[in-house]
Amino acid sequence: MKAPLRILVVDDEAIVRDSLGGWFRQDGHSVDTADSAREALRRCEPGRYDIALLDIKMAGMDGLELQSRLLAADPALTIIMMTAYASVDTAVRAMKAGAYDYIVKPFDPDDLSILVKRAAEQRSLRAENQRLKQSLDTAAAPPPIVGASAAIRHVLDLVQTVSATEATVLVSGESGTGKELVARAIHAASPRRYGPLVVVNCGALPEGILESELFGHEAGAFTGARARHQGKFELADGGTIFLDEVGELSPKVQVELLRVLEDKAVTRLGARAPVKTDFRVVAATNRDLQERVKAGAFREDLYWRLNVFPLALPALRERSEDVRPLAEHFLTRFTASMSRKPIRLADEAAAALAAYHWPGNVRELQNAIERAVVVTRGDVLEASALPLAVTSGPSHPASGSLEEVERAHVEAMLRETGWNVSQAARVLAVDRATLYNKIRRWGLKRPVDA
Amino acid sequence: MRSVELHALGGLAPERARTLAARLSRRVGAPCRVAEAGAGPVALLPGRDQTDADALLAWLESQPVRDAVVLGVTAQDLAIPIFTFVFGRARSGGQAAVVSLARLDPAFYGLPADEELLVRRGVRELLHELGHLARLPHCDHPECLMRFAGSVEKADLRGAEFCDSCAERLPDWMRRGSP
Ligand SMILES: [Zn+2]
Numbered sequence: 001m002k003a004p005l006r007i008l009v010v011d012d013e014a015i016v017r018d019s020l021g022g023w024f025r026q027d028g029h030s031v032d033t034a035d036s037a038r039e040a041l042r043r044c045e046p047g048r049y050d051i052a053l054l055d056i057k058m059a060g061m062d063g064l065e066l067q068s069r070l071l072a073a074d075p076a077l078t079i080i081m082m083t084a085y086a087s088v089d090t091a092v093r094a095m096k097a098g099a100y101d102y103i104v105k106p107f108d109p110d111d112l113s114i115l116v117k118r119a120a121e122q123r124s125l126r127a128e129n130q131r132l133k134q135s136l137d138t139a140a141a142p143p144p145i146v147g148a149s150a151a152i153r154h155v156l157d158l159v160q161t162v163s164a165t166e167a168t169v170l171v172s173g174e175s176g177t178g179k180e181l182v183a184r185a186i187h188a189a190s191p192r193r194y195g196p197l198v199v200v201n202c203g204a205l206p207e208g209i210l211e212s213e214l215f216g217h218e219a220g221a222f223t224g225a226r227a228r229h230q231g232k233f234e235l236a237d238g239g240t241i242f243l244d245e246v247g248e249l250s251p252k253v254q255v256e257l258l259r260v261l262e263d264k265a266v267t268r269l270g271a272r273a274p275v276k277t278d279f280r281v282v283a284a285t286n287r288d289l290q291e292r293v294k295a296g297a298f299r300e301d302l303y304w305r306l307n308v309f310p311l312a313l314p315a316l317r318e319r320s321e322d323v324r325p326l327a328e329h330f331l332t333r334f335t336a337s338m339s340r341k342p343i344r345l346a347d348e349a350a351a352a353l354a355a356y357h358w359p360g361n362v363r364e365l366q367n368a369i370e371r372a373v374v375v376t377r378g379d380v381l382e383a384s385a386l387p388l389a390v391t392s393g394p395s396h397p398a399s400g401s402l403e404e405v406e407r408a409h410v411e412a413m414l415r416e417t418g419w420n421v422s423q424a425a426r427v428l429a430v431d432r433a434t435l436y437n438k439i440r441r442w443g444l445k446r447p448v449d450a
Numbered sequence: 451m452r453s454v455e456l457h458a459l460g461g462l463a464p465e466r467a468r469t470l471a472a473r474l475s476r477r478v479g480a481p482c483r484v485a486e487a488g489a490g491p492v493a494l495l496p497g498r499d500q501t502d503a504d505a506l507l508a509w510l511e512s513q514p515v516r517d518a519v520v521l522g523v524t525a526q527d528l529a530i531p532i533f534t535f536v537f538g539r540a541r542s543g544g545q546a547a548v549v550s551l552a553r554l555d556p557a558f559y560g561l562p563a564d565e566e567l568l569v570r571r572g573v574r575e576l577l578h579e580l581g582h583l584a585r586l587p588h589c590d591h592p593e594c595l596m597r598f599a600g601s602v603e604k605a606d607l608r609g610a611e612f613c614d615s616c617a618e619r620l621p622d623w624m625r626r627g628s629p
């Protein structure tokens with residue numbers, strides 16, 4: 001037996017209520033009737049009925065108004081309007097206002113039977129979609145932000161607050177602190193979560209390619225542009241665009257970006273007219289953008305456009321109590337993904353992890369654990385499995401500015417890899433463009449005899 | 451022991467009523483006789499050339515009977531205000547039902563008359579309404595007599611038998627017959 005429906009029949013004529021009530025009960029459904037709009041509203045509450053049949057013309061309140069009030073009380077209610085020939089126009093208006101369908105009195109018994117069956121099928125389809133969406137929610141859930149420190153709890157609070165809004169977010173933090181993770185968390189908790197999350201690394205591409213990546217181009221816009229190409233802003237329509245390393249943008253692209261943010265529209269390279277697109281921006285930088293503004297390298301107007309809701313991520317060394325839980329989280333994850341038996345973290349290894357200053361932050365920790373899982377044969381992760389940089393004691397200068405510490409570390413890594421920039425970037429958990437920028441900034445030179 | 455009393459209404463030919471009674475009696479395995487009483491009220495729906503099925507049902511329900519089920523069979527087209535027509539009417543658990551032969555007749559659809567087909571459809575419709583009197587709701591089984599049919603084609607499709615689970619819920623007196 002098919003699932004019985006819960007049906008509400010609203011009509012001021014007793015004969016209609018009685019005969020429809022009897023008819024639906026004969027079909028195995030449960031039926032309530034109401035002789036007025038007021039009675040219908042009194043009975044209706046979220047989830048109480050599957051289908052309501054409303055007479056479009058009743059004394060007191062017309063069916064259209066009753067429909068909008070019932071839908072306000074229970075948005076999931078399926079409404080079928082009952083109408084006389086004379087008021088079919090009104091019924092069509094009702095459908096535009098959210099009625100599922102209408103049926104003209106007197107009904108052909110077969111028509112009503114088919115209509116109700118179809119409405120029931122549509123409802124179960126909708127319920128199925130709902131379930132699917134929920135499972136998608138779980139599947140698309142971003143990796144958790146792990147940690148119990150006050151610093152990270154504060155970040156999680158801010159993420160939750162800003163998710164519900166449309167505000168542009170500027171995430172700042174050192175490389176590897178999890179800026180993209182935060183962007184994903186914001187997107188996943190926002191009303192745009194069923195829309196796309198489009199990620200652009202602004203520091204990784206030369207100016208010309210980045211422009212066409214961001215804004216798209218028409219066929220023939222430049223040599224080699226054979227086909228039309230949709231830009232990331234267009235692809236982010238209905239969703240979120242994550243602009244990573246926004247501090248690396250060239251002055252020209254900064255101007256173009258500012259215009260897109262102001263107009264909520266993009267003009268593809270080589271196109272005449274802009275295309276409207278509905279995106280939300282989360283930007284990120286590992287630079288001090290305010291410093292860059294002062295230095296004249298970053299437009300102040302763009303800075304203020306992006307910095308609507310600033311969100312600063314703590315460096316891992318500022319939340320050292322999270323190192324062990326994070327390490328154990330990665331340990332569990334990698335042993336599972338490599339189909340390995342559980343591996344325990346040796347105390348000595350944990351101590352080494354805690355003592356290290358993690359210039360590459362969480363990403364460096366993650367890489368260290370991944371590497372250690374690969375080299376570990378037994379069920380204990382020993383300190384010897386950790387990268388040399390972690391275990392070689394306080395090799396890093398105990399004093400000195402953050403930048404000095406970072407520079408020393410980067411130099412050490414470049415030396416260790418024989419100036420293989422790609423490999424060093426991987427170890428440092430930054431992308432190559434970032435590493436090149438640092439090399440340039442600090443004027444690091446490859447030793448001639450290397 | 452339960453029996454069926456069949457009222458010929460709305461100009462139904464007496465031989466047709468007797469044929470229906472005999473066939474139904476064989477199906478349920480209980481006596482089924484044609485009543486001698488009056489022809490019932492002729493109540494037309496306002497503005498429609500159709501008999502008010504509920505008025506007819508009310509009259510049948512008011513007939514004095516002892517331990518019998520009252521079935522009305524009419525040659526007139528039946529309807530109720532909310533529907534363009536009905537094949538029959540019965541209250542779940544009631545003791546009377548009414549069935550119209552009008553739309554079971556191939557002639558209604560411009561097809562050649564077929565007495566055997568008409569009687570066969572009439573008996574099935576009566577059995578369907580008897581099912582409602584036995585408190586059976588409509589059934590989803592594609593070939594069950596208790597499946598709802600909004601057209602004569604669909605009524606023909608559902609066949610002549612109750613499905614097993616509906617048959618199980620029929621009262622004993624309706625289960626002694628042969629198909
Ligand atoms: Zn029925």
Ligand SMILES: [Zn+2]
Pocket residue numbers: 589590591594595596597612613614615616617
């Ligand atoms: Zn059945």
